[in-house]
Amino acid sequence: MATEQFSGPIGCAVFVSERSADLSAGLRAILDRAGQGLIDLIDIEVIARGSAGEPTKLELTDITCSPAECAALAGIESGILDTEDLNSISAELTDTQLAVAVVYEDLTLSAAAAAWAKVGGTELFSGGIAISDLEVSLEEGDLQ
Numbered sequence: 634m635a636t637e638q639f640s641g642p643i644g645c646a647v648f649v650s651e652r653s654a655d656l657s658a659g660l661r662a663i664l665d666r667a668g669q670g671l672i673d674l675i676d677i678e679v680i681a682r683g684s685a686g687e688p689t690k691l692e693l694t695d696i697t698c699s700p701a702e703c704a705a706l707a708g709i710e711s712g713i714l715d716t717e718d719l720n721s722i723s724a725e726l727t728d729t730q731l732a733v734a735v736v737y738e739d740l741t742l743s744a745a746a747a748a749w750a751k752v753g754g755t756e757l758f759s760g761g762i763a764i765s766d767l768e769v770s771l772e773e774g775d776l777q
Contacts (some may be wrong), residue, residue: 639746641739642761643675645714647722648733652681653697656733660702663735670743676711676736680722688716688723696731711736 650656666672679691693703713736714722722732746756 639740639743639750639756640759641673641742642759643736643738644761645734645736648735649726649730650733651729652731655697657697657699657702659733660698660706664702664705667737671739671741673738673740674706674709674735675738676713676734677706677709678714678719678734680719680726680732680734682723682726682728682730686723688719690719691731696733 648659663672663674663677667674677693679693679696681689681691683689693706714734718734722734726732746754749755
């Protein structure tokens with residue numbers, strides 16, 4: 634979790650699978666990363682496409698996952714994904730698919746931040762770089 638010394642970049646990843654897929658292994662991997670202190674889970678949403686194409690939020694218990702993973706992730710919901718986000722996600726789904734959206738804080742540099750804070754350092758910026766920007770730089774040869 635963000636502290637006065639460090640706030641990691643906030644990321645969002647959306648994964649699509651068939652509704653019948655067992656998502657236990659992926660959910661367990663997310664829980665493992667959180668348990669290791671590498672990420673802080675902010676939100677996890679399961680989204681399907683309704684009969685009229687509208688986004689439909691599902692409960693974790695509505696998908697195929699082990700009871701342990703579903704129970705461990707229950708209640709991790711911030712509402713940070715708004716209607717526009719949910720519409721964008723559901724527009725990419727077929728009727729047989731669902732999406733798992735994970736919003737998280739990346740804490741992989743928190744140990745470095747703590748070490749620098751001990752010697753008077755402070756975090757100046759935190760954020761991500763859009764994949765599209767990285768792709769443009771790669772295509773234009775700006776990256777070495």
